[in-house]
Amino acid sequence: MNLDLRNYSVRTDLAVESKELAETAYGGPVPGLNEQVEEQDGIKITRLDITDEAASRRIGKMLGHYITIEVPGLRSQDSDLQEKVSAAFAKEFGAFLSKIGIAEGAKVLIVGLGNWNVTPDALGPLVVENVLVTRHFFELAPDQVSPGYREVSAVAPGVLGVTGIESSEVVQGIVDRTKPDLIIAIDALAARSLERVNTTVQIADIGIHPGSGIGNKRRGLTQEILGVPCIAIGVPTVCYASTIVNNVFDLMKRHFDEETGQEQGQTKQILGLMTELSENERLGLVKEVLQPLGHDLIVTPKEIDEFIEDIANVIASGLNLALHEAVNPDNVATYTH
């Protein structure tokens, strides 16, 4: 019998999940992290700075600043809550721009990654559709643009399988010609835990890296490649079947630990040697079992159609509020479709 598992990595694009995993693995807080958590009206905001190379390696996430907005209630399609999340997003995003040193009025190019025709991957293109663009007015008649607006453009570069060109090349071509000061890239992500799917927004100043998001990218969208800062906004909309299983196993472990007061050996008796594996080893095991059957599927909640529209709207409204002083909670709805 073989339990000598390779070190499978738990697939997550969320820094908060990576941090949790690292803490479990190393048995306590990881040094070199700066974290601040705030919660109000069902909206939990975590600001995590990874400022230390060692911490970055441990967590498996790039050096940088990460904001996570978690709103379990987002799944219930409550339009009032959505408005609150837009406002909270806008506030965080504005502060984030200052924190990472983006100049007031910096020209922005919003990049909506992903595929129109695959609902859980359509987040980026949908945000592009709903965001207020102004660059053409600045180009055509700069002195006639009302105050309170900045220069914003937006593109959905398509996916490699449809275009034959990597998103990153398309974007680089556009950046070369339109010279924005900042890229904001929107992408659908994969989460490790099912409960974060469709309820979490992550903002990070690390750009987009190969292998992140749902689609496969061979090159990223980063300041190194593009020459301008690149902020990534992501929402997990899918989960691997294997991570669901792993995640549930973890929940069961905690459940039995609680029920048995972590009494010596009880949980192990119920769940077996599995309890002694690290999360990564366990995930490797699940994958080993699933893949011969060809079904480590990527799955998404049944209600994805409506959710993706809602969250795209939340993000587009939040960006409109954060980027243009002239947009405020009273008129924001008239700027999206």
Add this chain to the structure above:
Amino acid sequence: MNLDLRNYSVRTDLAVESKELAETAYGGPVPGLNEQVEEQDGIKITRLDITDEAASRRIGKMLGHYITIEVPGLRSQDSDLQEKVSAAFAKEFGAFLSKIGIAEGAKVLIVGLGNWNVTPDALGPLVVENVLVTRHFFELAPDQVSPGYREVSAVAPGVLGVTGIESSEVVQGIVDRTKPDLIIAIDALAARSLERVNTTVQIADIGIHPGSGIGNKRRGLTQEILGVPCIAIGVPTVCYASTIVNNVFDLMKRHFDEETGQEQGQTKQILGLMTELSENERLGLVKEVLQPLGHDLIVTPKEIDEFIEDIANVIASGLNLALHEAVNPDNVATYTH
């Protein structure tokens, strides 16, 4: 610690899955079943007759005739294979009509259950859109209809949350007025095992029962209610998160049993007491753990958009071939959209 689980039922709309579960539970073939399996070109056809009350109770499925067409390759979006599946479906469906005593040329009403706007639930309405309807020609000028066609009509009654009326009432009203000889109801289903999602079609002469399919129905579509025979065609397009976990646990158990040659206790050592629970007990446990967190989500594969179009087309083409002599493999493509 509490392992005294209520008898949770494993949620599946597929007779072949229920049968497997029953066989595992009762340790061997269930008496009172008549099963015939055939496999060709990657298409596996199972004809299962439940003719005995006791068997029906054991399996938890109605007395009746069930055909299951399993095509793992359907996920690869191969248009040649899709044509073969249409043809195989048409052949089985034609034979099924004879077997259950439907008269040649019986007037058919096709009912597409489900919700347009929820992709994994849109199978029924999409089939309705693509099926060849002829009833209006028969009504208008019966003697001008070319030979080789029968009278077919098709409706998508909508879902309770959108219409405020149960599908079954809408259909009953239409049946009262249009007097078909046979109802064919198309519905998206939930499967127990992830590998059957989007790869399996079930045909059964039992109609639609409350609680089957994705949407919630309080009344069914059955011969008792409608006064005419009702054949249900279903495709599993979703899975509960809990059944994925349960299903994987099962796979792991088999995996370790194989690896260890079922050597005394080895698998149990690895997987713990979980191995001694019945499938239903285990599922109950998983649900117990998941539900407090509110995420026994119903999930669907990420590629559902394209899949649902493909399978709706396979079924619509299959029905067109089976119901009208004048439709044949050479012209069938011109009848769907």
Add this chain to the structure above:
Amino acid sequence: MNLDLRNYSVRTDLAVESKELAETAYGGPVPGLNEQVEEQDGIKITRLDITDEAASRRIGKMLGHYITIEVPGLRSQDSDLQEKVSAAFAKEFGAFLSKIGIAEGAKVLIVGLGNWNVTPDALGPLVVENVLVTRHFFELAPDQVSPGYREVSAVAPGVLGVTGIESSEVVQGIVDRTKPDLIIAIDALAARSLERVNTTVQIADIGIHPGSGIGNKRRGLTQEILGVPCIAIGVPTVCYASTIVNNVFDLMKRHFDEETGQEQGQTKQILGLMTELSENERLGLVKEVLQPLGHDLIVTPKEIDEFIEDIANVIASGLNLALHEAVNPDNVATYTH
């Protein structure tokens, strides 16, 4: 040369257009009509009662009450204006219900006629999607429904070419089973003049008649057929090419009459004998010229996709406001999608 035209009828589903035509033809106000016009904030409301058989024949419209809401600004996609139109619609519709003697709290079935997949014909199904339905709550637990709501259900019966069944038969079957007190049927219409396309809503207590609307109906939806009052709500979303031409010719005639002060013969010199034809004769001529070429097309403005969504939302919101006391301008947006 042949000017001996059959009496072609000018194709319009709008009573206000029929009335205008009749006035032109008969040279002055048509007796037996009761008309009231009101205009505010760019919204013009015309209440026309046809109470006299002779007037009905002259106008070519059924005896009944007609409300026309004309809002030229609707084409500019201004969301504030849309809200105002919803409110105006709701107010008129509520008053209309009282006027024609519908009891407070009457149970309503909303019928969305037309075809999902033909954008200018999708008005009805889109309204059904966005209207608040409550009937299932009343059925399930009548004493738990909050006050301020009435029993509303909604169906989109599909079109003959897709279902093989006339909408009217589908609706009749549903009416037989669900026993509403009132039918409200929503349909896309054809207008005579291009400027009314997508800017006008008509409410009438005459039901739907064969040949009205965009699709072809052989049977209507009327109180005679259904046994309950039937109010039709229509929006012109298309125009015949021939009526565009005819309409422009009319505009030119007026234009030259104005420019020349209707000086003897000037307009005729410019536009020829065409000026001496009645509108119907002229239309006949245009059709005679167009039809051999097979292109008396039905056309719709290029922007129809966005418009149809907007106007469906206006009507659904208006109905929600008018039918449920508990819905008010502050919460109405949360009831549509």
Add this chain to the structure above:
Amino acid sequence: MNLDLRNYSVRTDLAVESKELAETAYGGPVPGLNEQVEEQDGIKITRLDITDEAASRRIGKMLGHYITIEVPGLRSQDSDLQEKVSAAFAKEFGAFLSKIGIAEGAKVLIVGLGNWNVTPDALGPLVVENVLVTRHFFELAPDQVSPGYREVSAVAPGVLGVTGIESSEVVQGIVDRTKPDLIIAIDALAARSLERVNTTVQIADIGIHPGSGIGNKRRGLTQEILGVPCIAIGVPTVCYASTIVNNVFDLMKRHFDEETGQEQGQTKQILGLMTELSENERLGLVKEVLQPLGHDLIVTPKEIDEFIEDIANVIASGLNLALHEAVNPDNVATYTH
């Protein structure tokens, strides 16, 4: 009264229409044109070379080579005919590439202009979706690409109002980075005559010029701008209301001329001084009358949804056939969606 009209230009993107207009205006064949017409199976192909500056000025079209494929039957949604048109398109397109000197195996970038969300403007993006792209295979593993394929990529750059960036800039950025040898730009056009809407495909080696197509472009896609040859493929999907009227007036004139044997003055008696205006003057008059009322709308046939899907498929299949030897009539359907 004022008939002193400015010289309005008749809005058409089709060279065959411009040529017809020029011939009418100048009373006979325009010198400096080379035209070849061929008709088979309801498909009319016109190859027009404008090789002479004077001719170019008279017609108001750029020097270049134009192919027009006219298929009145395309409106009837006959899938056999569509296949024939794809094949004819592929044959013409292949010959066109040779004629204008494009090297065998030239690397192609297909550009789908227009707006996803405006049905009559969605032609370009839909073709991009359905065309076979291969560039990523050549980039990744050039020696593993089967023979019979060339390097093709495809992008839909979006429209100015959605992106804030001109299509031409987006494309130029992509061309700079991906270095194709040839651009093929697909665009929806405006026709002068209603009968050409949705029935005509134009291929021209002149690129895309500002003001052509449905959307407004301030910069074009031409060899001068992009540095590589640019072939434009266009299909008229809309018409101005004013050109419909003008077009019908023209038909009426011909109709009466025929009926009266062009007998002195008869047509003029019927149609007045309008007959003495040039087409452009008449169009000016119609616009003068229409515009104050704000309704020189751009219209499209009611059936545009289905048509646009069909024609996008015809063009994508035609391009797949023409660009890759390995694609042939037997397998072409498997390459589009």
